[in-house]
C-alpha cells in the first residue's frame with residue numbers, strides 16, 4: 001500500500017536517503033533564538049551540568065537519544081549506588097531468614113516507602129506492589145478484577161495496548177467494554193466519555209453490583225503526549241467506577257500527586273523515569289480497592305500457607321499477596337536510589353526543561369518545508385504546548401505530500417545514529433485515530449485474518465503503516481533536538497525516499 005503510493009511513474013528519479021553518514025551537526029546556532037523564546041530553560045542549567053558529568057556517555061558515543069518514553073537513561077550515580085550496595089552488603093532472598101534476607105526485606109520496604117513519597121500517597125490509603133513492568137501491573141488488576149455481566153470496563157481508546165488488553169478479562173466475564181474515542185487531534189471526546197460513564201451508572205441501578213466496573217485512563221498518551229484531565233479520575237469514581245490510572249508515560253516528566261486525585265490503581269514503569277533498573281514496575285493500589293480483587297491463583301511468595309491435601313491456600317496478608325515468586329531484590333532497592341536521584345534534581349525542573357524543549361521541537365518541525373513551501377512534517381496530536389508532555393508523534397511527507405513509510409525513517413535515523421521510535425508505539429487506538437482508520441476498515445482487516453503486520457497494514461488502506469515518535473526526558477538538551485531537525489532536513493527536504501531494502505514490519 002504505502003510503497004505504491006510513494007513511487008509513481010512520473011516522479012523525479014529517486015535520490016536515495018540511506019547510506020552511512022556521520023551524525024549531522026546543526027548549521028545555525030539555534031541557542032539565542034531558543035533562549036529568547038523559552039527563557040525558563042536557563043533555570044534548568046543544572047541538567048546541562050549533569051549531562052556533561054552523569055550522562056556523559058550519551059555524548060561520548062556521539063549518539064542522539066530520543067526515546068525517553070521507551071526508557072529514560074541512568075545516571076552514573078545510580079549505577080555507582082547499585083554497585084556499592086552489592087559490594088557493601090550481603091543481600092539474600094527476602095523469603096528466607098537470617099541477616100542477608102533481613103537486609104533484602106529492609107531495602108524493599110524502604111523502596112516501597114520511597115514510591116509512596118514519590119507520588120505523595122498516604123501510606124494508610126495506599127500500598128506498593130512491585131512488578132516486572134507496567135504491563136504486569138495492569139495484568140494484576142485485570143485478571144483479579146471482579147467483572148461480572150452488567151459491569152463494565154471503560155477505557156479511552158488511546159490507552160496503551162497493555163491496558164486495552166484488559167478487555168479480554170472483561171469479555172470473558174461477559175462484562176461490557178467501551179473504548180471511548182479520541183478526536184482527530186487525539187484529545188479525548190469528553191462527551192463520549194461522559195456517555196460511557198453514565199451508561200455504566202444506569203446499568204448499575206438495575207443490578208446488585210457494588211461497583212460499576214473499571215475505568216482506565218492514561219495520564220499522558222504514550223503516542224501523542226496528550227495529557228488528559230486528571231479530574232476524570234474523581235468523576236469516574238463518583239459514577240461508581242474503580243479507576244486505573246496509567247501514569248507510565250506521565251510520571252517521568254511530571255509531578256504526580258495521588259493525594260489530589262485518589263485513583264484506585266496507578267501503574268508505573270521505573271525505567272521510564274530514571275532508566276535503571278529496567279525490569280521493575282509498580283502497582284500503587286488503594287487498600288480498599290484491593291480488597292475487591294480476587295486473585296486467580298496463588299504462588300510461592302504470595303501466600304502465608306498452602307495445603308495440598310486440604311486444597312486451600314491462605315494469601316499473604318499484605319501487598320506481597322500480589323508479588324509472585326521471589327522479588328527482584330537486587331534491583332528493587334535501585335528504585336529508591338532512582339527516586340532520590342530525580343527528587344534531588346526536582347521533578348519541576350525536569351518538567352520545565354522538557355516543556356521548553358518540546359515547544360522548540362514542535363516549532364522547528366512546523367517550520368520544515370519543501371522548496372515549494374509544502375510542509376515536510378505532519379504532527380499527530382496537538383502541535384502546541386497546551387496540556388501535553390514531551391512526546392511528539394509525526395509523519396514525514398514527501399515533495400508530493402504523501403507520507404514517507406515509517407520504516408524508511410527508522411532505517412535512515414539508525415544510520416545517522418539517532419534513536420527514535422516508529423510503529424503504532426504500543427498504542428494501537430491512538431494510531432488508528434491519527435491515521436483515520438475507520439471501524440469498518442479495522443473490522444474488515446481483522447476478518448481477513450492477516451498473518452503479518454505488513455498484511456494488516458495493507459488491509460487497513462491507511463496513508464502509511466504507522467508513525468514516528470520522538471520523546472524527551474531529563475537528560476535531553478537543545479543539541480539533541482537540533483540534530484534531529486538537521487537530520488530530517490538533510491534527509492527528506494525535496495527528496496523522494498529510497499524504498500529499497502525496507503524490512504518487513506515485525507509489528508505495528
Ligand SMILES: Cc1ncc(COP(=O)(O)O)c(C=O)c1O
Nearest residue numbers: 133134135160162222248249269
Ligand atoms: C503509557 C504506557 N503504559 C504502559 C506501558 C507498558 O510499560 P512496560 O513496558 O513497562 O510494561 C507503556 C510503555 O511504553 C506506556 O508508555
